[in-house]
Amino acid sequence: MKIVLAYSGGLDTSVLLKQYILAGHEVVAMTANLGESDMVSGEGSQDALEAVRRKALALGAKDAVLIDARERFIQEYAYKALAANARYQGVYPLSAALSRPLIAQLLVETAAAHGYDAVAHGCTGKGNDQVRIEVGVRAAAPHLKTLAPLRDTPLSRPDALAYAQAHGVPVSQTAAKPYSVDANLWGRSIEAGVLENPWNAPPEDAFDWTATPGTEPAGGSEVIIAFERGVPSMNGRTGADLVFELNRIAGANGVGRIDMIEDRVVGLKSREVYECPGSVTLIEAHIALERLVLTRDELRTKAGLDQKYAEIIYDGQWSAPLRGALDAFNAQLAQRMTGEVRLALIRGRAVVTGSRSPFALYDESLATYGHGDRFRHDAAGGFIEIWGLPVAAGAAKAAAAAERSTPTLV
Numbered sequence: 001m002k003i004v005l006a007y008s009g010g011l012d013t014s015v016l017l018k019q020y021i022l023a024g025h026e027v028v029a030m031t032a033n034l035g036e037s038d039m040v041s042g043e044g045s046q047d048a049l050e051a052v053r054r055k056a057l058a059l060g061a062k063d064a065v066l067i068d069a070r071e072r073f074i075q076e077y078a079y080k081a082l083a084a085n086a087r088y089q090g091v092y093p094l095s096a097a098l099s100r101p102l103i104a105q106l107l108v109e110t111a112a113a114h115g116y117d118a119v120a121h122g123c124t125g126k127g128n129d130q131v132r133i134e135v136g137v138r139a140a141a142p143h144l145k146t147l148a149p150l151r152d153t154p155l156s157r158p159d160a161l162a163y164a165q166a167h168g169v170p171v172s173q174t175a176a177k178p179y180s181v182d183a184n185l186w187g188r189s190i191e192a193g194v195l196e197n198p199w200n201a202p203p204e205d206a207f208d209w210t211a212t213p214g215t216e217p218a219g220g221s222e223v224i225i226a227f228e229r230g231v232p233s234m235n236g237r238t239g240a241d242l243v244f245e246l247n248r249i250a251g252a253n254g255v256g257r258i259d260m261i262e263d264r265v266v267g268l269k270s271r272e273v274y275e276c277p278g279s280v281t282l283i284e285a286h287i288a289l290e291r292l293v294l295t296r297d298e299l300r301t302k303a304g305l306d307q308k309y310a311e312i313i314y315d316g317q318w319s320a321p322l323r324g325a326l327d328a329f330n331a332q333l334a335q336r337m338t339g340e341v342r343l344a345l346i347r348g349r350a351v352v353t354g355s356r357s358p359f360a361l362y363d364e365s366l367a368t369y370g371h372g373d374r375f376r377h378d379a380a381g382g383f384i385e386i387w388g389l390p391v392a393a394g395a396a397k398a399a400a401a402a403e404r405s406t407p408t409l410v
């Protein structure tokens with residue numbers, strides 16, 4: 001077969017690549033740069049990932065492609081989620097979940113470019129990622145065959161290491177790490193190892209991007225996020241560059257650590273630890289601006305739809321038309337989402353300390369308790385009279401009924 005393999009360079013997909021090649025298949029390794037290694041090396045993630053590409057070729061891949069998808073990931077996936085303030089179960093900014101439909105799309109594009117007829121991934125049968133990738137591939141290219149060898153034949157860590165040893169697959173240092181980690185610019189997820197017991201506090205070595213509580217700078221950092229029709233920027237930084245910078249600043253202040261019990265698509269509960277400094281900060285800022293410019297009814301309606309949006313992403317339904325419909329709703333409201341939000345990033349928290357917008361519905365001369373108050377206090381009495389009419393009518397009926405049924409004393 002001619003297979004495009006989603007290749008991270010890690011132990012599992014390296015073993016997979018070698019197995020395919022030894023079985024006589026022709027394999028193209030596809031590696032997507034979603035900004036994970038920017039967070040590790042600071043700069044030059046394309047150069048860092050070039051080593052992953054060369055590793056695939058050394059293992060015998062017919063071709064190996066490294067796709068810089070950072071900007072596409074942020075613009076076409078993360079910022080749509082930001083417009084919906086998307087956090088699964090109210091907490092997790094969906095970093096891994098958002099990346100899978102893009103990876104699926106890149107697999108499809110790579111298969112088309114090479115004229116291949118199958119794609120493969122290294123997801124296990126227990127997780128959400130297999131669902132997200134395969135639904136994404138089916139939506140974009142129903143004719144492609146999707147292979148999930150580690151689902152069909154799970155590979156234990158010792159077996160993978162033994163195979164690597166026997167077949168000259170280089171094992172990197174990270175394979176020794178006691179966690180399963182997935183990361184991109186929108187966040188980093190940490191699973192397995194000692195975290196599997198939900199009573200165990202996450203050890204400090206689980207975290208890479210966020211400062212240990214107590215070691216953050218005492219005064220914190222102040223940032224101002226500007227939004228232009230819903231699209232954020234900070235001091236001229238935009239897109240992937242902005243998210244990278246916010247990860248750095250917010251992470252140094254310990255912002256964005258999450259520890260939760262999560263409900264997976266496949267029905268089981270899992271213990272998940274995340275660090276998402278940049279995305280958490282952007283979502284907090286976005287929510288603050290919405291509160292300033294949207295009406296109460298818009299906010300109420302949007303809250304329900306936002307929750308649905310997060311579930312769509314989590315559940316691997318990115319390609320469903322409902323997602324596009326909700327994007328259109330969010331885009332309509334984003335016409336007024338222009339303004340600035342100031343946040344204090346301090347001791348693990350992103351605290352909004354100010355907001356302003358030309359579209360603000362907040363009006364100081366109506367809200368003030370000081371001089372210059374323009375609110376019609378005299379109109380409030382009449383408003384309450386009519387607003388409370390149904391409640392008053394109901395209460396009167398209930399009182400009359402209680403009167404009729406009161407037993408009389410003999």
Ligand code: ARG
Binds near residue numbers: 094096097127180
């Ligand atoms: N539980 C998270 C999610 O479903 C994180 C998944 C991380 N994926 C991974 N292969 N380690 O989105």
